[in-house]
Amino acid sequence: MKKLIAGNWKMNGLASSLAEIVALKGLTGSTACDIVVCPPFTLIDRAVDQVEETNISIGAQDCHAKVSGAYTGDVSAEMLADAGARYVIVGHSERRLDHGEDDEIVAAKTAAVHQAGLIAIVCVGETQSERNEGRAIEVVGEQLRGSIPAGATASNTAIAYEPVWAIGTGLVPTLEQIAEVHLSIRRLLVDALGADGRTVRILYGGSVKASNAGEIFSVANVDGALVGGASLKATDFAGIISAAG
């Protein structure tokens, strides 16, 4: 399966940061991976201008579930498509925890992404206390079942397993823990989507960097990465992309 390497810039990036996308083009021209950079909304259309005719796509970090209306401050998937984005991250733990987004909201947003003809990267992951209680697989399964709408396919959906405790902490699950959760996600996807579930890409996210990416990519059912901090600098991000082959 072609790997998908996505960078989530979170609330980082000014016009000057577009130079990182320009640099990334020079560093990743020959890769076989699909590469996505998700800058803040304010940079999307300018970022799109930079990646024409390259293997890099631009994504967004969130969207509203509705197409338009009286939702001050929100951005719809249709608007993101109009700006030239191709991917949208939905259900990131920073949205689930800081903005009270539950599985129902995430499923509605994912459906909106599909409706707009874009690809959803749907995030799931357990907290430290849920893992300590031995509930990681159960929590991730429940989130996944609740967050994937009817109409999800391998072409319009990727899943990102991001343990909350591994995000921005430098902590990474063992390869066995990653393998166990990714296998459980694969089984659930096959149950829910049939044969298509076999080729939905399952990304790992949480403290991925160039030095640990190779071993993470060697784990069964790891089909790419969702990268935060190490996606901000082109050289760091390119190191992760080259580890994916």
Ligand code: 13P
């Ligand atoms: P870090 O790579 O900074 O741990 O962030 C992961 C993440 O949340 C990507 O969405």
